[in-house]
Amino acid sequence: MSDPRVKHLDAITTEHLFDIVIDLxxxxxxxxxxxxxxxxFGAAGGTFEGPRLRGEVLADGGDWALFRPDGTMSLDVRLVLKTxxxxxxxxxxxxxxxxxxxLRAEIADPVRRYQVDxxxxxFRTTPLFETGSRQYAWLNDIVCVGIGYLVEGGIAYKVAQVV
Structure with a gap:
């Protein structure tokens, strides 16, 4: 039996915001x-680029990751981007x-880890943004999702805005 208060809405959709590479x-x-x-995992720099903004990742911030006993990593990331x-x-x-x-042995291997599909x-994230810039104030009011993957020297994400 379905609850009559539940409304049928359109499916959640996203738009590409940017790709980001974070050197660690x-x-x-x-x-x-x-x-x-x-x-x-401290940030050492990086870049980001998308249709509405691009720039660099500053070497301030990082991921205070927690490796749970079941092998899952919980992310807690704070970064500063400079457009x-x-x-x-x-x-x-x-x-x-x-x-x-x-796959854990391959991911732990410093050479093979980048070849793992x-x-x-x-590897999913939920980015939020804060800025005082008038030009980028729209970032203060959006919710995003990201898909992460390993790259040599760091990590990368494809970030999409939920529309």
Missing amino acids: KPRLDIGEGPLGRRVL HDGALVHMTYGGRWVTPAE PRSYY
């Missing part, structure tokens, strides 16, 4: 805590990276 500093392993192993015309944008996102047990693991 060597990891800082904070250690095993009550929730799992905490690791800091090509000088605006600063604070980007935050959480998410999950679920790697099947049979991103479709074989689940």
Whole structure:
């Protein structure tokens, strides 16, 4: 039986916002805590580019990742983006990276990890933005989703705005 209060809405749709590549500093392993192993992946730079904005990732911020006992990584990311015309944008996102047990050895291997097909693991994020720039103020009011994957020297995401 369905609840009569439930409304039938259109499917959720998205539009490409940008592709971002984040270069990472060597990891800082904070250690095993009550929730799992905490690791800091510090941002060392990078770039982003899309139809409405482009620029660089500043070397401020990073991912205070939590590796749960079941092997899933919980993301807690804060980054600063600088647009090509000088605006600063604070980007935050959480998410999950679920790697099947049979792929964990490959992902841990510093050489083979970049050859693993991103479709074989689940790496999703939920970016939000904050800026004081009038030109990019529209970012303050949107919700996004992202698909992550490994690249040499860091990580990358395809980010889409939920419309």
